[in-house]
Amino acid sequence: MSGGSRAVVVDAPGVVRLVSGDRPEPGPGEVRIQVAAAGICMSDREVYDGRRDPAHVRYPVTPGHEWSGTVDAVGEGVDPALTGRPAVAEGFRACGTCERCRAGETSLCGAGYEETGFTCPGAFADHLLVPARLLHPLADGADLRAAALLEPAAVVAAAVRAGRPEPGERIAVVGAGTLGLLAVQLIAAASPAVLTVIDPRTGRASQAADLGASEVCTPAESVSVRGSYDLVVETAGAPTTAADSCLLARRGGRVVLTGMFAPGATGIDPVHLAVSQLTVRSVFGAPSAAWSFAVRAFTAGILDPGPLITHEFPLERYAEAVALVGGGGPETGKVLLRP
Template sequence: MFHSVHHPGRLPLGPRGQAVVLDAPGTSRLVEHTPQRPGPGEARVDVHAVGICGSDRDVHLGRRPAPYVRYPLTPGHEWSGTVAAVGEGVSASLIGRKVVGEGLRNCETCARCRAGETVLCAAGYQETGFTLPGAMAPTLVLPARLLHTLPPDADLTAAALLEPAAHATAAVLKACPLPGMRAAVIGSGTLGLLAAQLLGAFSPSELTVVGTNPGRADLTHRFGATAYRTWDRASGLSDFDVVIDAVGGTSTASAATSLLRPGGRLVLTGIPAQGAEGLDPARVVARQLSIGTAFGASAGAWSYAVRAFSSARLTPLELVTHQLGIDEFERAMELTDSGGPHGGKVLLLPRTS
């Protein structure tokens, strides 16, 4: 067992600054941040950047189901940073390493965790930025076992997108892609484009992205798509081997089945909408479609995404359109609510104001 080079009573406290706190839906404030000493098995990370997604917006507006949020809360589950200190039982070699980290706290001992399905942990739901303190603060303390280390030259701004990339990876792995397949992705937002780039690594013969914004065509091609269609121009699209629904809209899952060939595979991800149009079981069975789901990312999906990023097979930096200081949290929420220019990604930099 490794131990920190620091005595727990003399750990440097590191950067101070301000943190976001949501006391209740729609009620946010900035508070002075006091870095916490990591306990046994924990690490403290100096946060470089934290991404904002639709689930953060739902927490801000009070739309996240009660079992999956706990106020008051410091949000922030998509983040990157550098390890500043470690607690007892954690190798001191982590200090100074660039890292990202899993948000879901799993027990590692239940049947599902032992099978590698850590997102289905039987211990109950706990997640950084939703029920536990998140990364919209200068520092973050979490179990060191959840960290994934990055190369020394990694771009930490780009790495802040590895959390949604891990979700996209989970969807792609559920799709079981093969070289030469015909693939389609529904959605040209962050999740959809990351899924497209990951699918591109499997050398599909065709990779079509279907979205709503005509202005996304060039960007989708840079992320590996061979074609981009808006829904009003999607008639005639069919016979895809694999379709990933990265939107979770009220009609996208049903529409996705029409894009598949008989025997094709559909993977549903994103944030499913309440009251969505149902899938016709008779049509699914008659056409022998396979339907999978991806909600969250297992440790294996995280590892795959980090390897793809470290080998430059996953290059998400172009998706970032705004980098704001922590004191611009409310503006960041507004930009995310509107989708930002062309649906770009908004980052907060907790150590910049």
């Protein structure tokens, strides 16, 4: 090992320290990333607070699963030409050989859960090691600040691909947080006749409109348009939003659930599903194809996550930054750490 590198380490819920040491050296099949930016989401807040499912976190851990950076070293068997390339990488450490992986459903890997930032060291650090097979190189000169949001963008891409939006359809997005506003951009590219964003935070209306929404309303206002959407993409994960999304869809319509719900929170009426013949899908994480989709959209300029970023902090202020996530006001968007 050579040179210095810092990393945030959460030893246990609420117990965090900034450690310094040598730069990690990539092993066979790995690359080392010099981290440019790393986003903080509610899953990271759950790791810090101790509210994440114990099966999906392993302490001590360096969090950080939303990130961008530059390849600055490669291990044995990795193309040296990758050195210097801006890149992102998939978080799920899928095995690539099980039945689901061979079918292209890498986010459903049956070999056991391993994910960067939860069970493997993440990007709240100066440097990060990842398997080269999970790398998605970016174009030279890519905006790495914005590219840090390509992980949530890949999740949204999985949802949009599952929903199959078509030109001229009436489409609703429930929730105007990071996932919702990324969904608006990708869906707007499909030329819907109507693209409605539903969120109780009226202050999000102007940003949603700037990103492609044709109208914005509150949940109370949306009651009058129930049953009128071909596709509804749910991104909020609030106690009522799954049921509300099913009510917004027309008979024979499609609903994609992307938010993370508390157990028993969905409240979906199975009689309504049966009578309306709805197609309901869920999305957890993103398979490789959705990552490729998101990176292509980003490179083409269809997807611009930059306007969603509202706060940036150095590594030393991690505790302050993570407290802002989930605890900030309606003006708080995506929060980044910038090593």
